[in-house]
Amino acid sequence: MRFPTIVFIAVIFCTPAAFARGLPSQIQPISWVSCKSSSFNQWFDGAKIPARLQCGYVEAPLSYGSDNTHEKVRLAVTRLPATGKKQGSVLSIPGGPGLPGIQVPIETEELNEGFDIIGYDPRGVGQSRPKISCSTQPDDNTDDVAGNTANTADAEKVSKTWLEGCINRTTLHVLKHLGTDEAVNDVDVIRAALGEDKLNAIAFSYGTQVAALYAERFPKNIGALVFDGVMDISDDAFSSDYKQALSFQHSFERFAAYCEEEQQCQLTKAHATANYHSLLEKVDNLALTDENGEEIGAGNIISATTKTLYSSEDWPELAKLLRSIDSDKFDYQALAILDKTDEQATEAEQNIRPRAVNIPKPQYLTDSNADVNAASAAEEEAANLTLIGCIDSANPGGNLKQSRLKEQKLVDASPFSNYPVKAQSPRNVCDLWPFKGTMPAHIPVVSAELPPLLFVAQLYDPATPYEGAKRMATFFNSPLITVNGDGHTIALSNVNQCVDDEVIDYFISPKKVRANKNC
DSSP: OOOOOOOOOOOOOOOHHHHTTTOOSOOOOOOOEETTSTTTGGGGTTOOOOTTOEEEEEEEESOOSTTOOSOEEEEEEEEEOOSSSOOEEEEEEOOTTTOOOSSOOOOOHHHHHHEEEEEEOOTBSTTSBSBOOOOSSOOGGGHHHHTOOOSHHHHHHHHHHHHHHHHHHHOHHHHTTSSHHHHHHHHHHHHHHTTOSSEEEEEETTHHHHHHHHHHHOGGGEEEEEEESOOOTTSOHHHHHHHHHHHHHHHHHHHHHHHHHHTOSSOOSTTHHHHHHHHHHHHHHHTEEOTTSOEEOHHHHHHHHHHHTTBGGGHHHHHHHHHHHTSSSOOHHHHHHHTTOSTTOOOOHHHHSOSSTTOOOOGGGTOTTOOOSSOOHHHHHHHHHHHHHHHHHOOTTOOHHHHHHHHHHHHHHSGGGOOSOOSOOOOOGGGGOSSOOSOOOOOOOOOTTOOOOEEEEEEEOSSSOHHHHHHHHHHTTOOEEEEEEEBSOOTTTTSOHHHHHHHHHHHHOTTSOOOOEEO
16 A cells, blocks of 8 residues: 555635634643653653653544534643743644644744744644554455555555554544544634634644634634645645645756766766666665664665655765665665664654655555554554545545546656556555545635735745745735745754744734745
């Protein structure tokens, strides 16, 4: 099974009043406790916990609709208290869909001086409960195909079995309410639980879809809202995925041009994909294993390459890895760093993980001898991304042939990662979903009461194409900061001072008139 390119589709047309249905009238304030206490330190799985970081929970309805049964979800939240005189709070809305957010990816003491920095794990994710649960162990009848999905029909059987397992373990009743629709209202519950009259937030990647829908539903509740790595919610499912696949290929070819111009690796701009596939074939022929005896093959190189396309700062390291394939000293350390398996690779994943292309497969689908006792963090995040995408955008019951053709078109749009080359692709797992998605695409409905928002985009973003950010900024009549760079999300990461200064100034003075700006 290939985890599908996830579609970021928007919410159905209706009035803001209808959008806001079902919000609880009595929301309890958050009881903050040091994250170092025994009640919360397990949230971080051994990672270093900032000394000032505080943890707590927010309760929200499982359903905000007419089927509200008074069942609750508990959202895990964190806070870095303001170091000076507090002006408010800034909520970080994480990407994915399905990435955790309690380890806040904001690195600026200047903003933290006047604002509490708030992170959270969205419903169904991380330390929030109930949580999406998918077994990594295949059923007995899939053992014979788990390690060999070359046959399209067999691959679809594995997808179906896996999906049924996720539904059975999480329950369909719960899964129905773990999509973006309810997650948008959760943001307003968090705002209220923080005691804030207005929401100040920065959204990354898929989180910008949540933010855009929030801007439609709760325009009066917004103080300042920043979008970075912007999703175009006017695109339908397939268009969104197809544009992204083309964008990844373009970024890969830009990396190849860098290699050629700087004489950094074997790739050339004219023959980038062919050169790359030759290197992948060599990797497979080398029969490499890591220090734990696990096989290293072309899939590891593709995964590392895809992740590296998110930040041009890592391109020299990727070039170094590719050079080592032709030497007798394969660079295991470079692979570990780029594939985010090295212990030192601790960059905040909210900013860097793919939303779609080349998500690592669950281990049981690639290794019949895998340890099946528990899902890894990468497997959990891949499952979250798939299931939340299906909840939002599934269109079951379509023509099987057309479904496969669409999937193949996505593969063909990003040929660098199509190795070994496949001429037919299994249908998207979301085509097997038991109900239609809840988030059809549309042009945003913008209230006259909505204050100016702020958009940030990089010109050569592989995951969220720049043209989509331009459209979204135009839809919302708001300024766009353009960065002439390669990468996905950049704000408040100490990478571009021009961007950080503009974003911080916007939070401090959100009513200040601003124009489009290049950084």
